[in-house]
Structures are given as structure tokens and as C-alpha cells.
Amino acid sequence: MLQPEKMPELLGEFLARQQPTWRDVRVSSYEVMTGGYSRLLAKAVVTHSGGTVALVLRGDPPADKILIHTDRELEWDLVRVLNRHGIRTPQAHFFDGTGEHLGTKALVMDFSEATSFLPYAASGGSLDGLQGRLAEALASYHAIPIAELPAQMQRPASWDEYVSGRIDEWRRTADAHVEDLPILRYMAGWLDAHRPEPVPLTLMHGDFQSANLMLTHDGHFEILDWELASIGDPREDMGYFKAVAQAAPPDLLDDAGCELFCARYRELTGLNEIQVNPVTVAYFLVLGVIGTVRRLLEGGAAYARGTNHLLGSVFNMNSVQFGHSMWLPTADALGPVLDQLAAAARQSA
Known part of the structure; x- marks a missing residue:
């Protein structure tokens, strides 16, 4: 996420590993979103053998650009609890807990159409x-x-x-x-x-x-x-x-x-x-x-x-x-x- 120009390739590889039933994964668009107060936000449209899905990536900014320090792993764990309880919040699907794949610790969740x-x-x-x-x-x-x-x-x-x-x-x-x-x-x-x-x-x-x-x-x-x-x-x-x-x-x-x-x-x-x-x-x-x-x-x-x-x-x-x-x-x-x-x-x- 720190290098948006590389993200279509990185995200496509990450999703292919995370969701092996998705074949021919391709990130058709990747856009940095405005409005993220303390985290990096981006919207990705992904096509695969089963269809097309719009996703949001939410990750940590560089160390010298962090406004407040919070824990992505805790956020991931909590959103999964919220999803299980049917709380109206976007479904969280994947998590890069080390930043190895997406360049920073990041959640991947549904894009809200609301x-x-x-x-x-x-x-x-x-x-x-x-x-x-x-x-x-x-x-x-x-x-x-x-x-x-x-x-x-x-x-x-x-x-x-x-x-x-x-x-x-x-x-x-x-x-x-x-x-x-x-x-x-x-x-x-x-x-x-x-x-x-x-x-x-x-x-x-x-x-x-x-x-x-x-x-x-x-x-x-x-x-x-x-x-x-x-x-x-x-x-x-x-x-x-x-x-x-x-x-x-x-x-x-x-x-x-x-x-x-x-x-x-x-x-x-x-x-x-x-x-x-x-x-x-x-x-x-x-x-x-x-x-x-x-x-x-x-x-x-x-x-x-x-x-x-x-x-x-x-x-x-x-x-x-x-x-x-x-x-x-x-x-x-x-x-x-x-x-x-x-x-x-x-x-x-």
C-alpha cells in the first residue's frame, strides 16, 4: 500500500494465495481513497473465475506519517467478531499481519455500497x-x-x-x-x-x-x-x-x-x-x-x-x-x- 503503482500485482498475488478457489485473479483497478484519518485506504476491483468483487484495503502508513498508534491485528480480530454477530459493518476477509505481501499490515474487506x-x-x-x-x-x-x-x-x-x-x-x-x-x-x-x-x-x-x-x-x-x-x-x-x-x-x-x-x-x-x-x-x-x-x-x-x-x-x-x-x-x-x-x-x- 505504500507503493500504489505496485499494488495491483501484489494484491493479485496475495488474493490468489489467500483464496485458492479464485482462479485467474486480476486487479482491474486500484485507487487510493481519501478520507482515511489515520490509516491508508484503497479500493480495488478484482475479477476472478467466479466473478467480480470490490474490496477495501486498510493499512498502516509509514512510521513517520502515523497520526495515532493502533493495532491492526486487534482490529482484524474484532471485526471478525462483529461479522459473526451480524453487526452492520463491512465483512473482513483477509489480513496481512506482517506487511510482507501488501507492504504494510493491512485488512482486506468488502467495499460498502451504502x-x-x-x-x-x-x-x-x-x-x-x-x-x-x-x-x-x-x-x-x-x-x-x-x-x-x-x-x-x-x-x-x-x-x-x-x-x-x-x-x-x-x-x-x-x-x-x-x-x-x-x-x-x-x-x-x-x-x-x-x-x-x-x-x-x-x-x-x-x-x-x-x-x-x-x-x-x-x-x-x-x-x-x-x-x-x-x-x-x-x-x-x-x-x-x-x-x-x-x-x-x-x-x-x-x-x-x-x-x-x-x-x-x-x-x-x-x-x-x-x-x-x-x-x-x-x-x-x-x-x-x-x-x-x-x-x-x-x-x-x-x-x-x-x-x-x-x-x-x-x-x-x-x-x-x-x-x-x-x-x-x-x-x-x-x-x-x-x-x-x-x-x-x-x-x-
Whole structure:
């Protein structure tokens, strides 16, 4: 994938080895795809004795062009689990785990014929009913038993341990950054003082946003890009979606939409109204962005040190500044309501 001009031959040889029932394999087209945020993406059209198939290759960039470090083997193992559970995500077929055949570690999966959600929305596509579809998409993979997820995924011992670790990540990020960012420590204290009611831990996508969603012909969401997946509080995916939607609309979880979304999600999962509501979604809007903030700050620092040559690492620092403008007003507005929810939870216990 690092040398696109060689890929038709390399991919054809790789597929012939991986799928011996395919005879006369020929890569009729190979195109580098735009839109890959942290990985190399390409579309290949392959003909063989049984027909024609469109595939996507997703692989690691060169070491000095890596924006964030993630594990292709873990992504491969996880997507195979998702495929077995019928989650709406492209089918993964092959994996070059060493880079020996495709030039870098890479997954080979189906090309999705669904419509990218952001262009669909930008062109005026109807958003009616999509809050419920969003809840269904999240609930589908949140329901996968943790025991069936790849063994290399870290399992927190408890909800309290997990949330404490996520809050401490704000403090660790502040400590590790090259300049002082007191807002990170302030937000850690606020998050600690306003913890919501716990819920069972589940698989989290980790980058659940409109840019990673496709809309199928029958109106369901298909989910892409699982490289940041982990095990944690499922409400982080909700909060992260809402956070990104502030900068890249539409926000399906606006005031009215969030109520519809939460009601459908509770119906599908059995969680209660104290656990899943617009206020807890907003709490996780703040908590859930720290992983991305940390990676963006690390990318900017690596660029300054000369170990990362991606101009995007500098540009992405704007996203951190945008976050600053959101966190404090959100904390001021949510604090009293979260206190009320905590009191209601104590009364019902």
C-alpha cells in the first residue's frame, strides 16, 4: 500500500494465495481513497473465475506519517467478531499481519455500497427517524458479550475502576503535555464529583461519529473504522458522537433528538431513565473526548520534536481549542442536574 503503482500485482498475488478457489485473479483497478484519518485506504476491483468483487484495503502508513498508534491485528480480530454477530459493518476477509505481501499490515474487506452519512445529510437528506436507527446501531454492538471479544482487549475489573481511570487520564494528559493546561485538571475534578449511575461495561467503538457511519438503502446505519475500540461505558460512544457533531453537524442528539434516541436505547437495552438520558449523554460528551485529546496533543508534540511530519497534527490542535470552549459551559450547566439525578438514584436504591 505504500507503493500504489505496485499494488495491483501484489494484491493479485496475495488474493490468489489467500483464496485458492479464485482462479485467474486480476486487479482491474486500484485507487487510493481519501478520507482515511489515520490509516491508508484503497479500493480495488478484482475479477476472478467466479466473478467480480470490490474490496477495501486498510493499512498502516509509514512510521513517520502515523497520526495515532493502533493495532491492526486487534482490529482484524474484532471485526471478525462483529461479522459473526451480524453487526452492520463491512465483512473482513483477509489480513496481512506482517506487511510482507501488501507492504504494510493491512485488512482486506468488502467495499460498502451504502451512502456516506455526512454527504447525505449535507445534501438535504431526511433525518426523520434516524435517532432511533442510531440507538439501534449502538445497542447492536453494545450487546456483544465481553467474553466473546478478542482476548487482547483490556477488561476493567469494575465500572468504578474504569471511570476512575478515564478521569485520571485527564490528569495524566495534563502532566505529560509540554505546556501547562490547567483546564484538564479542573475538568478531572468536576468529572470525579459528578459521576453518574453506573451501567454494565460493554464494547465501545471509540470513534463513533457521523464520519464513520454509512446509511444503507433500507435506512440503517453501517459502522466503519473500529481501530479505537475498547471495553468501557457504552454512554461514552453517545457523548463522543454528540461532541463531534457540534463541529461536524448534523447533531442527531440535539434536544429533541436526544430524548428520542435515549428512549429507544433504553427500550433495546433495559437500562433505566436515570442511567441513560440527555444529561448523562452530555456528561460523557466531556469524559469521552479525553482519549482523542490525548492523542492529538501527542501528535502535536511529536511534530514539534520532528518525529512526526504530518501537518494534520498541527491543524488538529484547533480541535483541542474548540474543546476548551465547550467543556466549561457544559460543566456549569450540567452540575446541578447531575446532582439531582444522583439524589433520585439514592432515593430509588
